[in-house]
Amino acid sequence: MERGKTTGLFGRAAAGFGALFILLMAGMNAGLFLEPVGEALRGEISFEEMTGKIAGGYRSDALWLKDAWVALNGGAARLTGQRLYNDVLLLNNGMLIYGTDPLADTEPTENVEQVRAFSEALGDMDIPYLYVQLPMKADLRQAVYPEGVAYSAGEKADRWVADLMRAGVRVLDLRRLLAGTEADLERNYYRTDQHWNGDGAFLAFGKILEEARALLGDGVDTSVSREPLWQRNVLDHWFLGSFGKRVGELYAGTDALLWRTPRFETEMSCTVEKHKSFYRGTYTEANLREKYLLERDYYRDNAYCVTVGGDYPLVQHRNALAPNPLRVLVLKDSFALPLQCYLSTAFAQVDVIDPRHYTASTLLEYCRWNHPDLVMSVLNVSALGDKRNFAFGEAQGGPETERTVLEAGDVPLEATESPHHYQRLMNLEGGKTYRFSFGKVEAAAGNAEAVSVLVFDFQRTAILRHQIFDVAFSNAGGDKTWTFRVPEGEGEIALLVYAGIHGSTAGNAVIFRDVRVSLLE
């Protein structure tokens, strides 16, 4: 290219086009700097805050046609042979994976003792424990890696599983079932995401039920995982996974979103404690988040979360038509999102905890308080490097005695227009463990399908702990107790019961029958 000379018409055209492009982009993105500048001129923010906001704005999704630029860049990267791009690796079979080995700097076998001790502690409580190992995409398939790229995750997972078994932990290793061949990978995993799809999760569902049956007996009905009982749903070109979002849809394409729904009758609920959300109805109504199916947004939505909605500290599934009264606790990573929904059709209660985010108690305490019939850890290989998945904790002191501190009998709540209509039961002390229980909840008016029970700090106006009960499920014999520990500290902390879900009590009148609170010491 001639140095700086406008070579006749084409040179002038090139300069003009470039300048027009800049002016167009500047104009379409003017808001990204006008607003912060305005705030700075009004003295609302400092100069440094202004520059930070402007720079942040240009890096945000608000940049005009950002998705298109990302896609074009990814397409060009593919054309120029970039197999490793924006921290994403393109495998030989066209699938995407982490650019760097997620286990490069960790040795999972360091956590074997924690798992063994946890398994043993559960054994002391007569609770069987199952460790389920899922494959990270391609950790067994060296052939799909481009030559010159080394991944040690597969070998480390092999050692990890072997060591767990040697330590006496019951292990269900599903790696070869789900990802043993290239065909398995392509069938069970999303191309542009690190996760498996609905088919992969369904395969695991069947195998886990078989193990659960071996542990818990005939009460576990494995027939619920038969293929003919489930409908396979597909939305083509619907999903751009986490890896795909980093490199754009022109780099490796997009995925069809894949999930399964039961053909048999269902009546269930799903509670997401963090967002105080309660979903009740059929399997689809309780477990699927419709927004991911109605509109496609490659870059701002994560359609993988169509089941449940995302990773939350605690999710509770309740199944009114379950083939058994069993309660299962699943300790999981993000791979469990489709799986936990499938499992909810096989058990009356499925509690799902993400150990990376759950802080209301230790995991061992949760088991001691709620005594599930089965506890299982379900982790994929890439999660083995995160020590939080193996922080099972101690059961602090352990309840030697349970002493009733409140026998409230019937607690009625009249209908009001307030969305936060509650009754204060009693004050609580920081650091203590309590158990709330009731005999029944009757809805006298309104439509309280669920009720909230809160530990609330009036001094800081903060919800410290929160539990939602599925009214119909509880009344039919489901869980009616909630054990919790009040966080340490001073304050005006109280236990509250609500006429419905916190924030949605307007018009509801309920009566809690036979309310009792005991102190665990």
Added chain:
Amino acid sequence: MLFTSLEFLLMFLPITVLAHTALPKKARNPFLLLASLFFYAWGEPSFVLVMMGSILVNYLFGLYLSARPGQRGPLCLIVCLNLALLFVFKYLTFTLRNLRLLFPALGADLPRLALPLGISFFTFQAISYQVDVYRGGKAAADPLEMGLYIALFPQLIAGPIVRYPDIRERLEARQITLEGLRGGFLRFMEGFCKKVLLANVLARTADAAFSGDLGTVCGAWLGAVCYALQLYFDFSGYSDMAIGLGSMLGFPFPENFRTPYLSVTLSEFWRRWHITLGSWFRDYVYIPLGGSRGGGGRTVRNLMIVWLLTGLWHGAEWTFVVWGLMNGLLIVAEKGLRLSERRASLPRPVRTLQRGGVLLAVLLGWVVFRSASVGEALLYTRRMLGLAGEPLWDPAFLFHLRQAAVFMAAGLLMAFAVPERLLKRLGSGTLREGLRCAGQVLRVVLFLWAFTFLVMNAHDPFIYFNF
């Protein structure tokens, strides 16, 4: 603020150029100074005061020297003050660190001073200004002019180093022409593409090699070549952008690179690479020391001083000192063997070998320049020469070679000016004109592609989310 950032490209650049063009002539300098200070304050709000202080002090000294020509004392004082500023921010920690090695009793904590952006450049500009005034040149008419000379944003961060006499008239009065705007913008686009498409991409392979991911002989060479290209396109690209911006604002900045990898001697290489720095050292250090007058011994001394200072100018680390001295010694040897004068009489194969030797010397110099320590530089060099016991190549090398292939090929073609030389050979005619037109189309396509890199570099979605 970087030229290759979205906020520069989509906010600062269009506003500044449009406003500067539209404003009446009297308002242009104040506006440009404000814009330049805003540009500098973007990343370094506290150091704007350092720069403004430097501007004021240099302006006052310039006035004094202008009124009393030939007074060495004040000149030495202001040069020392400028160097002191540079020393404190750039070399103090390095000096103390090394003194502590010699005198462990000096147990004080090392000061952690952030390096003001562009301090090496604007300090050298200030020194050249004072010397030029001392030598009878005109001083800046007012602090505004002085401020604009020092702080003018196109060349503030990474040069080219501009001499005051070269732009004085333009500071007083300049024309904004359509040709200047067009040509300047084309030049800016060219530099932008060099920096984003070549330098930044090749940097990945270079970084992988220098961090030890490519532990083979071929891997080391690949890393070295990629770094040589990265450095060239990074620096020359930035210079192109600066020159283009200057042109858009009515300032003709000097060229800073002239296809240095085509050089046939090392001396020629350093006359083609970072030209303004080389000429600065020549005019303000080498010649005042006596240059090549005064015999061979003095010439060697002067050359080594210049190259020691050149090395140090690039950074406060021993690697830069070693790099500078290496080049000094090689140039001394070249002059001693009179390679430049004898070149024409050498047979062609020898001339080719000589050119290869220059490239090799430069390449090995860049290895030292890039390495984190002298020890690492030695290790890397041994790896390149096959003396570190590592294999010739491995699959990782092939993987990185494939990653870099397209960009490396493009970089080599451009670094050796292959397109220009081919065009020249074609003479005039339809084919040549067609290729030149295609070149302009390619320039636009590459510019758009480079723009997508800016967006991509700022694109960092949480690898999985929804919590």
